[in-house]
Amino acid sequence: DAMVIQNPRYQVTQFGKPVTLSCSQTLNHNVMYWYQQKSSQAPKLLFHYYDKDFNNEADTPDNFQSRRPNTSFCFLDIRSPGLGDAAMYLCATSRDRWGIKAYEQYFGPGTRLTVT
Amino acid sequence: AQSVTQPDIHITVSEGASLELRCNYSYGATPYLFWYVQSPGQGLQLLLKYFSGDTLVQGIKGFEAEFKRSQSSFNLRKPSVHWSDAAEYFCAVGEVEGNKLVFGAGTILRVKS
Numbered sequence: 001d002a003m004v005i006q007n008p009r010y011q012v013t014q015f016g017k018p019v020t021l022s023c024s025q026t027l028n029h030n031v032m033y034w035y036q037q038k039s040s041q042a043p044k045l046l047f048h049y050y051d052k053d054f055n056n057e058a059d060t061p062d063n064f065q066s067r068r069p070n071t072s073f074c075f076l077d078i079r080s081p082g083l084g085d086a087a088m089y090l091c092a093t094s095r096d097r098w099g100i101k102a103y104e105q106y107f108g109p110g111t112r113l114t115v116t
Numbered sequence: 117a118q119s120v121t122q123p124d125i126h127i128t129v130s131e132g133a134s135l136e137l138r139c140n141y142s143y144g145a146t147p148y149l150f151w152y153v154q155s156p157g158q159g160l161q162l163l164l165k166y167f168s169g170d171t172l173v174q175g176i177k178g179f180e181a182e183f184k185r186s187q188s189s190f191n192l193r194k195p196s197v198h199w200s201d202a203a204e205y206f207c208a209v210g211e212v213e214g215n216k217l218v219f220g221a222g223t224i225l226r227v228k229s
Contacts, residue, residue: 103210107159
């Protein structure tokens with residue numbers, strides 16, 4: 001089955017220690033998104049890639065970076081995690097970045113990040 | 117910018133009872149509307165979507181939703197709830213300016229036996 005895979009499912013890191021979360025997709029979609037979801041809140045879009053074109057949301061902290069080495073993979077790097085960065089991180093994909101094809105998104109299971 | 121309001125933070129229903137989760141949106145034109153479900157510790161799964169046409173849309177797992185322009189609503193319904201439906205449900209609208217999804221705050225559904 002075509003899907004969105006996130007590894008690891010659970011990640012524990014220390015305050016200030018860089019961490020990388022991974023996402024891969026077999027849907028061959030052009031767009032990959034990273035969302036942050038804190039407990040009992042709506043997912044908040046951090047940024048997205050359309051192919052190799054990186055698009056940052058205006059209020060995403062500089063502490064968050066992303067890489068997309070190829071169509072299938074996308075990484076979320078947190079350079080210096082703070083306690084406030086503890087959250088579920090969701091990766092999603094869509095066929096295109098415009099209109100209907102942008103809105104129909106397919107989500108991975110998420111990575112739960114704990115910062116100690 | 118578009119926004120989505122889910123007025124109910126928590127809802128509890130008995131197994132076998134009917135369910136309606138409320139969603140209101142703000143947008144002048146015909147919106148693109150979605151319902152997603154998130155089981156504990158999982159990602160979001162698309163339940164159904166509305167783009168145009170028939171205002172009553174059918175989704176997976178026996179869910180349906182009705183778009184009512186006059187009320188700016190897109191409420192999710194299910195005639196008979198199963199214990200496995202316990203999850204958090206998010207309504208979302210497609211934001212035209214940013215080409216992105218705007219989510220409501222979610223409604224947590226509890227099912228009691």
